Amino acid sequence: MKSFFFASFLALATGAAAHLETYASCAALEILHSKKLMYPRDTQYNVTNENYFDVASVKRPACIFLPESAKDVSDAIRILRITKTKFALKSGGHMPGEFTNIDGGVLIATERLNTLKWAENDSVLQVGPGIRWGPVFDEAATKGKVVIGGRLKVVGVAGLLVGGGISYVAGEYGFSCDNIKGFEVVLADGTITYASETRNKDLYKALRGGTSNFGIVTRFDMDTYDLPIGYSNIGMVVFNPAPGVDFKPAFMDALADFVVTGSAADVKSGAIITVTRVPSRGMSLGMMSLWRSEPVANATTDTPDVFKKLVTIPGQHSANNLPLNVVANTFGSQESQGDGGIQLHLHNTFRTGSYIADKDLILEIEQIHEEEFATIADVAGLSATITFQPITQNNIRVGASKRGGNVMGLENRLKAGDDRHFMWTEQFAGWALDADTARVDQVQKNIYNRAKAAAQKRGLWDDFIYLNDAATDQAKDVFPAFGEKNHMFLKSTKQKYDPTGVFTNLMPGGFKI
Ligand SMILES: Cc1cc2nc3c(=O)[nH]c(=O)nc-3n(C[C@H](O)[C@H](O)[C@H](O)COP(=O)(O)OP(=O)(O)OC[C@H]3O[C@@H](n4cnc5c(N)ncnc54)[C@H](O)[C@@H]3O)c2cc1C
Structure with a gap:
């Protein structure tokens, strides 16, 4: 309760235009995850909030949540959904414009979701959404492998992968998203699930180009190939x-x-x-x-x-x-x-x-x-x-x-x-x-x-x-251009996994179906 009033006071004092539900969400997240919740008074708030490619993305969220696991993301989504709090989602923060931050709401920044773990006899590299391509390529290279990602080491992983992805080897391997074996995703109701060729096939397809309309990806399981x-x-x-x-x-x-x-x-x-x-x-x-x-x-x-x-x-x-x-x-x-x-x-x-x-x-x-x-x-x-x-x-x-x-x-x-x-x-x-x-x-x-x-x-x-x-x-022209059938498929998949429109109504930034 003390946090709640303090946060409310602080946000008002700093001029951030936030609503009561936002303060409630920030306070609830602070109670659950005090070391992962940042207010404008915290140094880390400014570090995260200013680390964008385009200054138009720098806004004034009431608080910033830095989840460290899929469970943390799930906690956040449940709170934001129940309180009907507006939020934004940022990974690398490289998309220019106002897609990935919010004035007065909660910013979920995935920078601490930076897993790099080998799986399936080293054929798959598990990659957190908050990491950038440089460390991913370097880790893959330790085993003489490469993943199909971006072309610059500084660019974020998640946005590029859920939006398609062009690499130096796209002509041979397809888009970067074509080389993801599976996604760990937190859905609109807070469920942590997995999407692959055999599990939640519709979600798996939708995430390969459909960006943030269905959930928050907390891990990409990436195919690896011999490092050329x-x-x-x-x-x-x-x-x-x-x-x-x-x-x-x-x-x-x-x-x-x-x-x-x-x-x-x-x-x-x-x-x-x-x-x-x-x-x-x-x-x-x-x-x-x-x-x-x-x-x-x-x-x-x-x-x-x-x-x-x-x-x-x-x-x-x-x-x-x-x-x-x-x-x-x-x-x-x-x-x-x-x-x-x-x-x-x-x-x-x-x-x-x-x-x-x-x-x-x-x-x-x-x-x-x-x-x-x-x-x-x-x-x-x-x-x-x-x-x-x-x-x-x-x-x-x-x-x-x-x-x-x-x-x-x-x-x-x-x-x-x-x-x-x-x-x-x-x-x-x-x-x-x-x-x-x-x-x-x-x-x-x-x-x-x-x-x-x-x-x-x-x-x-x-x-x-x-x-x-x-x-x-x-943004409005992106999904219609996928063709009527695919656009309809995205709409029905959205309806199935996010029926109340959490990633549309509560998360205003990003490309909407
Ligand atoms: C210098 C530079 C070089 C680039 N080079 C390339 C290139 O070689 N090839 C290429 O294809 N593109 C390239 N891009 C474009 C790049 O793919 C996009 O800017 C991409 O959005 C960057 O990913 P990000 O993680 O920084 O995304 P962010 O800016 O953080 O987010 C972009 C979108 O993805 C959504 N999103 C973020 N995280 C998640 C998540 N965990 N789950 C679901 N949705 C999420 C956000 O909500 C937002 O709508 C480049 C961009 C820059 C600035």
Whole structure:
């Protein structure tokens, strides 16, 4: 009771707009788990609350709960449900926007759910949702294994996995979520359950792309594979390094070759290739982290065919034969770096589009991106990146073939006799000041709208929205694009596992079905 009044007083004193039920929930959690419940007065509250990729995610929860087990999560869900308290769920906190925090409610942050445990004769690595990819890759490597996760070590595990997941080896292994053997999940009524190919099959499918609509994942049981040692090239090409010199045409030509045909023809290849603009420095550059799951005799001289064009463009290139975990731990490896190694900004945003992969369309979209960002070059601390991510037919088919397939429905977009592939754009922008947010958002939208129109004109538009790269206003379009059948399946699965809408009504953040 003392805690209850203290918490109420404190929240009022700190100006947090919270309701009585929130104070009751915080107090109840404090009674049950005093060392795991943080108020604004606690140092840990600020550490957790400020550890987000985008400043828009930093809010003022009345208290933060840091569960250490599935049972703790279950306790929290039961309390929040009974008291009808609003809450938010954060794992790595990398999704830009307001998905993962809440003003005046309870924030559940999974950072202490950081299990890394081997199971099933070392064929499965059990991974807690609060961990990041770096330690996961490192643990897998201790046994000469790799899991199919993300591409940067600093990024969170849970959001990426329940939203799909693109890795360097997606072309060969499918999406990251296709490589999860089972999920331990806390459901809306507080039940701790397991979803796999043989238990709660519907939930298992729904969690592979359906994100936080069904429960809180407290453990991912991940398939492991032999750790590949392969060709890696991390590089950078400044487009205009000197007056009269322009490497952009060559870079875009090579990028488009990889995205449209190269990646599909060579299933062992994967990459992040971006065009990055830093208007304050009047600079545009191409950045790349190239991977091929086979080593070469001499990485400096023997470039795999699929990357030859990219690597011969003058710039900085660091080519090596490396284990895949080392590549993930190298590119964009500092927490202070965002996509492509540009210094982290206060504000970060994503926006994504999907297209049939096509060279002329890539060139046109890149041009649109340049023109649009030129109109706001004065925005303080602005950097902008566009990534063209190849999504090959093999990537989609492999995913669909694993244990009943994920729920994204991409295989239904493949047409007999059409051997073209998809490409997903990821428009990233970072900037310094609140005052510029509306201008940056507008430019991001303009690029998307113009790119869509250009693609429609060429008959290359595709309406899929990749959840993990989506802007907040794109959230509503994510699940309808899974196809009517899959969308209906998600709705009925939601009704079965969360009939009262705990993860919809009480947890307002996130992508809703
Ligand atoms: C620098 C950077 C690099 C990236 N690189 C890649 C990449 O290579 N490949 C790729 O596919 N994506 C990439 N992404 C996108 C990334 O997948 C998403 O940002 C993802 O949401 C990150 O996961 P997270 O744990 O940080 O999620 P959070 O931001 O914590 O959460 C995102 C969503 O997941 C939900 N969620 C979180 N935890 C759980 C849980 N335990 N159970 C159920 N739902 C949960 C949240 O409620 C929220 O809706 C990158 C992002 C950044 C910022």
